[in-house]
Amino acid sequence: MPGTVGFMRRIAVVPGSFDPVTLGHLDVIGRAAKIFDEVHVLVVHNPEKSPLLPVAQRAALLERSIADAALDGEIVVASWSVGLLVDYCTDVGASVLVKGMRSQVDIAYETPMAVVNRDLAGVETVFLLPDPTKSHVSSSLVRQVAALGGDVTPYVPRAVAEFMKHV
Ligand code: PNS
Numbered sequence: 001m002p003g004t005v006g007f008m009r010r011i012a013v014v015p016g017s018f019d020p021v022t023l024g025h026l027d028v029i030g031r032a033a034k035i036f037d038e039v040h041v042l043v044v045h046n047p048e049k050s051p052l053l054p055v056a057q058r059a060a061l062l063e064r065s066i067a068d069a070a071l072d073g074e075i076v077v078a079s080w081s082v083g084l085l086v087d088y089c090t091d092v093g094a095s096v097l098v099k100g101m102r103s104q105v106d107i108a109y110e111t112p113m114a115v116v117n118r119d120l121a122g123v124e125t126v127f128l129l130p131d132p133t134k135s136h137v138s139s140s141l142v143r144q145v146a147a148l149g150g151d152v153t154p155y156v157p158r159a160v161a162e163f164m165k166h167v
Contacts, residue, residue: 011094012036012126015044015085017139018058019051020160021065024137027130028100029066033073035126040092041066045081052143052167055079065157086121094123101127102135 014032018025018041033039043059045051051058062077080088089097097117099110107127114125129135137155146152146164153161 009037009093010035010096011038011040011092012096012098013040013042013085013089013092013094014098015042015080017046017049017051018043018062019049019053019139020058020142020156020164021062022134022137022139022142022156022160024100024102024130024134024155025139026065026069026071026157027134028098028128029075030069030071030073031128031130032098033071033075036073036096036098038074038076039098040076040078040088040094042085042088043077043079044085045079055081061157061160061163064159068157068159084120086117086123089123090121097123097125099125099127100130102130102138 012032014029016025029039029041041062043055043062045055056079059077059079066075066077085097089095101107101110110125110127117123117125142152142155146167152164156164
């Protein structure tokens with residue numbers, strides 16, 4: 001508008017199952033929070049997966065881990081179980097989805113979803129590279145190591161490592 005200085009808040013959504021949150025996730029969330037004015041970390045219920053932890057528990061562990069890591073920036077944790085991911089983006093005014101890109105496998109998996117999300121609602125997807133020391137970490141690996149009695153502390157925030165001892 002003439003005569004006004006416009007400022008648009010850039011809101012991004014970092015979606016995932018976070019079952020549980022890993023150090024790789026935290027790395028990507030921290031990077032996103034440095035780029036965008038507001039980041040919504042969204043725990044998505046994926047009906048195609050049988051989760052280890054309920055959505056509310058995953059969100060609580062995320063909140064605790066983000067607080068413990070003292071990440072810079074404005075970060076909100078939320079959850080979403082009904083409807084399209086881009087519906088959440090529209091509801092909160094987010095124009096960008098952020099995904100961590102660990103390998104070629106992630107590119108192959110994420111690219112079609114990124115195109116469909118753009119077609120559906122004009123929401124763009126930004127891929128961020130995690131620190132290479134974390135690019136082998138996944139929630140499924142953590143669940144497997146924990147289930148077999150192994151130590152998951154190198155892969156997850158402290159609060160998650162503590163929690164997983166009792167799962
Ligand atoms: O951590 P995950 O399990 O890899 O996360 C996958 C997730 C939740 C990001 C993915 O399943 C997803 O984007 N779901 C949204 C469902 C949706 O809106 N689908 C239609 C367009 S792709």
